[in-house]
Amino acid sequence: MSEIDWSNLSFSYMKADYNVRCYYRDGKWGELEIHSSEMISMHMAATCLHYGQEAFEGLKAFEGKDGKVRVFRMEENAQRMINSANGLLMAPVPEELFCNAVQKAIELNKRFVPPYESGASLYIRPLLIGTGAKVGVSPADEYLFIIFVTPVGPYFKAGFKPTNMMITRLHDRAAPLGTGNIKAGGNYGASLVAGEEAHHKGYSAVLYLDSREKKFIDECGPANFFGIKNNTYITPESKSILPSVTNKSLFQLAQDMGLKAERRPIPLEELETFEEAGACGTAAVISPIGKIDDIDTGKSYIFSKDGNPGKNCEMLYKKLRAIQYGDEPDPYGWVTVIEI
Numbered sequence: 001m002s003e004i005d006w007s008n009l010s011f012s013y014m015k016a017d018y019n020v021r022c023y024y025r026d027g028k029w030g031e032l033e034i035h036s037s038e039m040i041s042m043h044m045a046a047t048c049l050h051y052g053q054e055a056f057e058g059l060k061a062f063e064g065k066d067g068k069v070r071v072f073r074m075e076e077n078a079q080r081m082i083n084s085a086n087g088l089l090m091a092p093v094p095e096e097l098f099c100n101a102v103q104k105a106i107e108l109n110k111r112f113v114p115p116y117e118s119g120a121s122l123y124i125r126p127l128l129i130g131t132g133a134k135v136g137v138s139p140a141d142e143y144l145f146i147i148f149v150t151p152v153g154p155y156f157k158a159g160f161k162p163t164n165m166m167i168t169r170l171h172d173r174a175a176p177l178g179t180g181n182i183k184a185g186g187n188y189g190a191s192l193v194a195g196e197e198a199h200h201k202g203y204s205a206v207l208y209l210d211s212r213e214k215k216f217i218d219e220c221g222p223a224n225f226f227g228i229k230n231n232t233y234i235t236p237e238s239k240s241i242l243p244s245v246t247n248k249s250l251f252q253l254a255q256d257m258g259l260k261a262e263r264r265p266i267p268l269e270e271l272e273t274f275e276e277a278g279a280c281g282t283a284a285v286i287s288p289i290g291k292i293d294d295i296d297t298g299k300s301y302i303f304s305k306d307g308n309p310g311k312n313c314e315m316l317y318k319k320l321r322a323i324q325y326g327d328e329p330d331p332y333g334w335v336t337v338i339e340i
């Protein structure tokens, strides 16, 4: 194999050796299959292509100083994918099958797990799609569950630095009682126009307001939002937010660090009162937010004047990464060591 330049990886696709697949047919899941091809073959009338029967997951594995490979909270991802499957009337992937597939995908692609010193990790992408053919709108009879992996670089190449976000009322990511709380590709399709507009204007993402009243903070495109003030970690409560495993973890770690933690609706005006703000998700852990511009009203909310992240964001970021890489104890059993 040509050498991988571990320290210059970005968050993009690189072919690994194998992917694992499992088919759901005749009402049951089959055996886990190992494939080296990146291609899948399916019926042109598959429901994932026409009627949005598609959900995915994203998690990471990390090599520690001790050479062991650790995967972070995979049972949470398994449960979330079950929830997504139920929300789109797809066959749910049992937790045990999901976890075995994650383990297998890492094992088979061990040489793509970036070394500890690189600060990079192995991104794991489970995918569930309806493959059965339907022309009338109805759920498929057949499903395909795939996991592929790809090594990804440290999210912050230039260091852990705040980025800016924008608020717009011209687009919604998800409807109030729609699919915002499940990890469906359809939500991403719905967010591409607004996301591109944000990138063109120089912002890293859109911070969405609740789509019913535009009064409360929902989430940031592909990541959850949190704010910090008066020694309190505050993250929105909303039916249209995707429950982030990273956010759930930070919510706990914030309390361990002596902060209070609240999950409740956050009115837009409250942004003004936050001392720090961030977006969180598997890819970046935390993206500290420098400022948020409301492009409809012209109002700006500023969280970092000197271009540096706040101290709580930084402490939370370091703490979570330390657990993921096995540098610090794992008091909640979040990490599974993969025996290879």
Ligand SMILES: *Cc1c(COP(=O)(O)O)cnc(C)c1O
Pocket (backbone or CB within 6 Å): 058, 183, 219, 221, 222, 223, 224, 242, 243, 244, 245, 246, 247, 280, 281, 282, 283
């Ligand atoms: C995946 C995702 C997140 C982040 O969730 P993690 O479990 O922390 O990776 C946040 N928002 C949306 C819309 C997502 O799809």
